[in-house]
Amino acid sequence: MILSDREGYSKYLRLINISFDVLVITLLFPMFFTGLGLNNLHFGIYQFVCWSIIAYFSEFYEVYRYTPPQQIGAMLVKQGIIFLLVVIAFFPFAKQTVFSGEATAKYMVVIFALITLFKFLLFYYLKKYRMVTGSNYRNAVIIGYTQDALRLKSFFEEKTEYGYRFSGFFSDTAVNNDVKGRIADIKTFVKENHIDEIYCSLNELSNDQLKDLVNFADITNKTIKFIPDTKEIFSKNLRIDYYEFFPVLSLRKTALHEPAAQVIKRVFDIAFSMLVIILVLSWLAPLLAILIKLESKGPVFFKQSRPGHNEKEFFCYKFRSMQINETTEQSVTRNDPRVTRIGKFIRKTSIDELPQFLNVLHGEMSVVGPRPHLWTQNNLYSSRIKKYMVRLYVKPGITGLAQVRGFRGEITNDEDMINRIKYDVFYIENWSLLLDFKIIIQTVVNIFMGEEKAY
Structure with missing residues (x-):
């Protein structure tokens, strides 16, 4: 089970929170370290990288509507102490810079005063906003009619500032006005x-x-959570949260749903795409354009509607490798007569996929991720294969773990798709930047070694 980014504050509010913190530490340090010989560019980059790494591992931005103020305060203290240490650690390596304990202390006090004030104002504003307007709430149901379930219902109804709206119980053993139906009716x-x-x-x-x-x-x-007891579900990867004093178990989110990881992956995508576009596409695209035009009539580029992140439609770009035809929703088969001579070469070497770096730059795709399927495949398999929809919780990729493990190209049976989904889900649940590098390197190796299903 993978939680989507529906948990807690919206991604926009979290982005605002992160952006404010970064602006504070970036814009204020020149005011305190003037006259010390500090290289502002180097120190600014150093701060940003260190802040991001610390925040990621300390889960500094993991603040939800049920997070108690005491926990937010503890997170601020932990982030502040570690960040202070890394700021001090910069100066011994900057030989032309004079370290000032007074300047460092003033800087840390000011930035953390501003960050703390903003974080608590945002936290409490959202609570008051929910209470006054009834907006920014989440509809919740409870399966089971037990004492703990009743306590959770009371929490939802009495603590309206947390932004939950209780919609009813579902139970096979109890019957009253609060019970909306049996467990089978929940879906x-x-x-x-x-x-x-x-x-x-x-x-x-x-x-x-x-x-x-x-x-x-x-x-x-949907988000699913558990009221604790001794079932075997405890053996899974669970996180315990407290709604004040009430414990609730949640299935953990994956690394790719963490804001810091998303920023890191996006920065890598932009940098890598720019390199490919400047160093490869800038000279290869005109050359291929001539060869494609000489062999057959039609556009140089082929674009096709695909389901992207959260099933949002986008147009995936490729170099055209086939004759103009009307069967664009039919995947390519071995010895497909629609494929041109130059098309066979660029498909075999995956050169036809290079224009998708424009999709990456535009933010519709990632360099590494689950490959975007055709809409016909998406509609067919979304209800037939478990966890199929999980792959749509992240941006599709130009290459992916399933592709470098040999599951690419034509889908001839359900087993082909099941194997793709297994690798896609594994990638999402175990993402790291190192894994992305490994997949990219393996992709390049496969291109030169040749792949059986690359046709």
Whole structure:
């Protein structure tokens, strides 16, 4: 189970929070370190990189609507102490710079005063905003009718500042006005009533029901949480959160849903794409344009609608490798008569995919990620293969783990797609920048070694 970025504050509010902090540490340091011989560019880059790394590993921006103020304060203290140490560590290596303890102390006090004030103002403003306007709430249902479930319901209804709206219980053992139906009715109710979060009292669920609900949450991009007991679900990768004194278990998010990881991956995508566009496409595109035009009539580039991040449509670019035809929603088969002579070469070497670096630069794709499928494939397999929709929680990629493991090209049976999904989900759940580098290197190796399914 992979949680989407629907958890907690919207991604825009978190982006505002991160942007404010970065602006504060970037814009204010020249005011305090003037006359010390400090290289502002080097120190600015050093600060930004260190702040990002510290925030990522300390989970500094993991603040949700139920996060207590004490925990936010502890996060600020931890971030502040570690950041102070790395700021001090810069000066011994900057030989032309004079270290000033007074300037450093004033700088740290001012930036963390501003960051703390902004973070708490944003946190409390959102709570008041929910209470006054009734906006920014999340619809929740509870499976099970137990004492703990009733306590959670009371929390939702009494603590309106947390922004939850309780929509009812589902139970196979209890019948009253609060119980909206049986457990089997939950899926229809969630879809029809725009429910955001499903809370499960594990006492009333069998293991099969539990697995079915987790798969349902994957497919529909809903958040699922658990009211603790001793079921075997505890063996999974769980995080415990407290709604004041009430414990709730959540399936952990993946690294790719962390803001810091998204920034790192996006910066890498932009830098790598610019290198490819400048060093390769700048001279290769005109050459291929001539060869493609000489062999067949039609445009140099081929664009095709594909499902992207969260199933949002985008147009995927390629060098045209086939004769103009009307069967664009049919994937290429071995010895496909539509493929031109130059098309066979650029498909075999994957050169036809290079224009997708423009998609990456535009923010529609990533260098590494699950390959975007045709809409016909997406519609066919989304309901047939478990966890298929998980691959749409991240941006599609030019290359991916499934492709370098040999699962690329034509889909001849369900097993081909199942293997792709397994590798795509593994990539999402285990992402790291090092894994991206390994996949890119393996992609280049495969191009020169040749691939059986590259046709």
